[in-house]
Amino acid sequence: MSRLSGAQQIELLERSSVSFASSIQKPYLVAAPEVKILQINVGKWCNQACRHCHVDASPARTERMDDATARRCLAIAQDLPNLEVIDLTGGAPEGHEVFPLLIEGARSLDKRVIDRCNLTILSEPGYEHIPAYLAEHRVEVVASLPHFSAQRTDHQRGKGVFDRSLAGLKKLNELGYGTALPLHLVYNPSGAFLAGDQTSLEKEFKHKLLNQFGITFTGLYALNNLPISRFLESLVRANQFKEYMEVLAQAFNPKTLPGLMCRHQINVGFDGFIYDCDFNQMLDLPVENRMDIWNFDLTTYLNRKIRIHNHCYGCTAGAGSSCGGSIE
C-alpha cells in the first residue's frame, strides 16, 4: 500500500523543479464544451497489487461503490446529451457488486461501455463467467498488458501475471474479442521512461502476440506512467523523481492539450465525488467547488477550471497519454 497521502504527493510534486502551470501559462485548463465520457471508478479492491498502480489498489482495499451511487451515476449518464462512453475502472471493476448494475444500466441507455480489465481476474475462482458476460453485453474490453515479454510484465504486475494474462486474452479471443468485439491492450513503460510511439508498439505487440501465442487484439493504447501513488514512491525510493519529472517536462507537447481526457469527461469516485480525472481523484484533488453526483450541475461542470499540477506532464509528454492511448 502507498504510504503517501494525496497531500503528501502534492507536496512532493510541488518540490519538483518543473512547473506545468508555467508550461501552459495559466494555473488551470478549460473544459471542452461537452462531456463525452463518464468514467466511474467503482472502488479500490483489486485481485492484484501492481507496482505502478495509480489507484494503490490491492486485495486489502475495501472501498467500494454502493448501489445508490451507481444508480445515480446512471441517472446522470441518461441526462448528459452528448455522452458516448461509460468507462468502468477500479481496482478490478468485475470484482465489485455494482458491476452488473452499471453494465446493464449503461447498455440499456445505448451507450458504449468500457471495462478496464486486468485480465487475471478472469481466472480467479468465481469470476470464470465474466468473459461470456462481457461478450453478451457487448462491453468493450481495455486490458492491461505492460509488455509482450513475461519478464517485463511480471516485474511490474507480479510473478505469473503474464501467463494468466495470456490465458485471459485467449478466453476473450475465443468469444470474438479482438475480431468481432473490441479488445484494446494498454501498454505502460515498466520504469522511468516515456511510452514510445503507439503505432510502432502496436505493430510489435501484434506481431509477437500472434506469432508466439496466437492472440489477436484490436489496438494498443500506449500510456505514460504518471508520477503519483506507487510509481511516485518508486521514483523517490530510486532517487529518480527529479530526473523523471525533467524527462516529462522536456517532452511537454502543447499539441496534446486539446485532446486531454480531463477536458472531455466526468470522473466519479466510489463515494460519488467528482473529479477532473482518475489521477486527480487519487491525489484527493476534487473538482472545483467539490461537486458530487448528488449536487451535479452540467453547466457549472463545463464552466469549471480544471485543476492541474505537475503530474499533468504525464498526460502531455511526447505524443500525450490518455485512457484512450496517445493523443496526437
Place this chain on the structure above:
Amino acid sequence: MANYFESEDLKKFGNIKRVNPELGQKFFDYYGAVMAEGALSAREKALIALAVSHALKCPYCIDAYTTTCLEKGADETQMNEAVHVAAAMAAGINLVHGVQMMNHIDKLSV
C-alpha cells in the same frame, strides 16, 4: 570538473551549435532523419545504435539508447543480444587480424 564524463552533459549536446550553428543543425537534422521509422523500424535502429554505443564505448550513448530501446518497446533480452552482437564483432575483428599475423609469420618463415 571532477570527471571527464558527466551524465548531465548529455543534455547539453544541443549546445554544440554554439559556433557553426548551421553545421550543427545539419548534423541534428541528418541524425533525426536517419533514426526515424523507415525500412527499418525505429526500434531496430535503436538496437543497432545501442550496439554501436557499446562498440565505441560511449557512456552518453549507452544511457541514451538504453532509454530509447525501452521506450521503443525492446526488452532486456533483445538489448542484451544487441550488445553481444557488438562484442562478437569486436572479437571477430580482433581475431581476423590473426590472419595478418599468420601471413607475416609465413612470410618470415623462410
